[in-house]
Amino acid sequence: MQVSDIILFGSYEWRVLDIQNNAALIITEDIIECRPYHNILMDITWADCDMRKYLNSDFYNRFTEEEKARIITVTNKTPDNPWFGTHGGADTVDNIFNLTIEDVVCKYFGDSSALLYNRGKNQTYWFQRKDKNNFRRIAKYKGIITKWHLRTPGKYQNRIACVGADGENPYVSGSAHITGNPVKSFIIDNKKADDEDHMGIRPALWLNLTS
Numbered sequence: 001m002q003v004s005d006i007i008l009f010g011s012y013e014w015r016v017l018d019i020q021n022n023a024a025l026i027i028t029e030d031i032i033e034c035r036p037y038h039n040i041l042m043d044i045t046w047a048d049c050d051m052r053k054y055l056n057s058d059f060y061n062r063f064t065e066e067e068k069a070r071i072i073t074v075t076n077k078t079p080d081n082p083w084f085g086t087h088g089g090a091d092t093v094d095n096i097f098n099l100t101i102e103d104v105v106c107k108y109f110g111d112s113s114a115l116l117y118n119r120g121k122n123q124t125y126w127f128q129r130k131d132k133n134n135f136r137r138i139a140k141y142k143g144i145i146t147k148w149h150l151r152t153p154g155k156y157q158n159r160i161a162c163v164g165a166d167g168e169n170p171y172v173s174g175s176a177h178i179t180g181n182p183v184k185s186f187i188i189d190n191k192k193a194d195d196e197d198h199m200g201i202r203p204a205l206w207l208n209l210t211s
Helices: 050-062 101-107
Strands: 006-009 012-020 023-028 074-076 092-094 148-153 159-163 176-182 204-208
Touching (some): 148 176
Antiparallel strands (some): 012 023, 074 092, 148 159
16 A cells, blocks of 8 residues: 555545555545534534534544554544634544644645744635645546535635635645635535535544454
């Protein structure tokens, strides 16, 4: 197994993002479903949101006992929003989780950290048309490029950062929106993506490679 490989685990295809100490960080290759980050529009962090509860209960329980035995429980830190200082919340113990803005911008989909940490004077949100790594973050739901949730808070505590979708301009698709969308949010610019109209999720987990 190597980084960037596509593997089958459970009922999904996953992309390998990292390998450390006989464990692989994997993320679903496609958006698996669309749902809100939280079911009420309110100030919230990853630690308390409905999406975290869902991923670590209903979604986790889709795996067999043998598959669960290979999923590594990890302690996650959710950094504050790097532009606005919005509180990332308490550390969490997760089996399955969303990535952070740093994960998608600096680590696993190309290194665009220079753009993240050198905010333009008039730049109010992350939407870099010239970011050469945008295409790496593109994800589809039912064949349509769709926004997907991260776990980093947005500009305000009731917003969540996301990876954007722009069906008209594929080069822009995949840009990471750091101000975020409301935690109970809808796909406004891509209604065809899903009847529920919510942004997508791409679960991530650490997989034991020795089992």
